[in-house]
Amino acid sequence: MNAGLRTNLALALGIAFAAALSIAAGKVWLPWSAWTFGDPRWLIIAELRVPRTVLAIVVGAALGLSGAAMQGYLRNPLADPGLFGISSGAALGATLSLYFGYQSSPFVLPSFALAGAALSMFTLALLAGRSGSLILFALAGMILASITSSLTTLTISLASTPLAASEIITWLMGALTDRSWDDVSMTLPVVIVGAVLLAFTARSLDALTLGEQAARSMGVDQRRLQWLIVLGVGLCVGGSVAASGMIGFVGLMVPHIVRPLVGGKPSAILLPSALGGALLVLLADSLVRIAPTVSEVRLGIAMSMLGGPFFLVMLMRLRRSLA
Amino acid sequence: MSALRVEQLCVSLRGRPVIHDFTTHFARGRVTALLGPNGAGKTTLLNCLAGLQRPDSGCVRIDEVDVQSIDRRSRARRIGLLPQQGEVHWDIDVATLVSLGRFPHRGRWGASAEDHQAVLRAMAATDVSQFAARSARALSGGERSRVLLARVLAGEPEWLLADEPLASLDPAHQLDVLDRLREVAARGAGVIVVLHDLGHAARVADDVVLMREGRIVAQGPRHTVMEAPELRETFGIDVQIFNVHSGGDVVNGERFVVPLRRSR
């Protein structure tokens, strides 16, 4: 059994345990009697905790997979799915929905977020044009990210009361609280399509290991690859933001953790990154509920708190190896 | 006999003309050395031959078919390019790196036995089999160059284009690579290699194309071009030509070209 298969199986097992933990975890302690169908508290499990667990898996997998694909495509281990500006575009959509108060159905906010993501992808296409140039793309992504985040901040500042502003800010901090099967039904198909598109890039990403010229000489279609990556990452990230707000660091951290286990080949880290991302978000989401604070720590904040020390450890190790 | 033809090729990069009205042809089973001073357009020419660079006018034909009109995958199967800059972006082992060369051949469902065999053959040919499990980044410059050559050989192309493959190799390995290129040609592929060292060119090439500032200065069989006055003019040097003897016999009729000094 090779390293890749072993790692994937271990991660899948980890997810199973973490999912069980996630269903059991919460501010409300549920004794075993509550787990029977007739008990009214069963609703907490069936309508709140299970969909939340499923959504954590979907969002984590989407973010982990996007991170691995971005890093493979940009040949840079510090690339993050947010670089294309699509997550900030989705966040802007959701912010506008909160600002205008459109809350007639649970699908309104996620739809706005997905619309934001779609518009961002379209704008990216417009800005970057037909070329396959990486630098042009990265620049277009930066422009998009800065425009959308400044529009988001503008919207917050225009909020009529400090309370309304704080509602938007709180949503942006990222959380899976009180999500339902409706959110799952919206996010899951979007993420699945994105993931399938990214799966198609696997072999070309491997060829890119040798650089763009060598890859093209081996038959890699540069433009097709670029669009698969943009659409795949856009759908995965857009779906995640629509469900849970901005959760960072997952796409950046998980490929790093997985790479020493399965080797550096870009195609080999795609699946483990998806599984690892799901595991990480599941654990973090369980932790924010179990932690002895009065209200849940926002998931996006918890992730940043994990990300900082993680990269500090990496930095220390790098310095030691260079010394 | 299959041939790679270049017809009146004109190429400009970033608005600057790089190749002018270039016409030549290459034959399979032979090694052609591309010589010329820096900036002559040799790398650009290789990119055009590989179909990676679109010319302004003129074309490159492989078996009478315009190379630009062949689909990407077939082209990649038939033409292998070894670029000058040998980047390896990720920490992968040598066997994985060499197997990347099978990319144009790979079917939908992963590597076949044929792919494995080709990889093993390529590694044996470049004498890197003992590094198969080692990380490619942990190799020395010379070892890395051989591994990258193995990658191209693994694709078993009809045409092998190599851009200065001998840089950073020690003399023994330089000779090995040159021998390898001759073997590849002997097996029926066409080899076009950009070289800087005139001695190497004299040793490995059947034909030579001498370029300067995007134009052909001289082309033809090795001896003709290497001893022509244009060679000295193009590089601005005086050369000395030796016959190579081994125990009294002339070895394969080889004549050695050695740069002596700048011409006055």
Added chain:
Amino acid sequence: MRTTACLLLLSLSIAAQAAERPRIVSINPCVDAVLVRVADARQIIGISHYSQDPKATSIPIEVARRFRATSGTAEEVVALAPDLVMSGPHVSPATIFALERLHIPIMKLTVADSVAQSEQEIRNIARAVGEPARGEQLIASIERAIAEARPRDSKAVPALMWLSGGMVPGAGTLADELLQRTGFRNMSAAYGLQQWDVLPLEYLIAAPPALVLSLAPEDATDDRVLRHPAVIKLRERVRFRTYPFRLLSCGGPTIIQAVARLSEVRREWEPR
């Protein structure tokens, strides 16, 4: 609109339950303040965790500690099995939909921007709780407090309420009306500010009010902007007094303490 629909359903269900008083969970600290005055203690099965935080509460701490607090997630609310949930206007959409799905009626209350609106909210809450009389009692005490806080002279002292960082409540807010009722003129309208806005220091210095009420948590010593050298110079002409922040965030019973503080400050302008 929403409130009316919910109330209709509620009055029907309450009528059906006759002697049975509805069990209420509140996830908003301003609503908590009203609830503890109008509802029976046994009806209140959950309050907001903010009410047990001394810095953010609108109820005396000993009172708040008698009740069970939640952090406002649907899970905790469901576990308490309430008949009705009361919230403020800014609840996470996910929580609202979750509660709807679990068939728990939720009554969304507004942030009052006038005394009249605040009193109407009290009536709504009292009716939902089944104690309309106590609602009227609370409204009466509020009206009494406002009447007592009316100044003895007819001057309208120009004043400004200043929230940390420069945010100022403008025209059309509850704070604005309370200022007017207690003998002040809210300068923010003169500066052209709507609802809530940030006031540039230049405006403050160019046309200073007679009084600045700096809003701070009880234990805060000063505000960063108010330490600005230009503002410190202003202290020679303008009076700076503190005003507890927690009296600004809700209407309801806190109005009583609010007008008491305002009239206390206003007395400094009365002729001896």
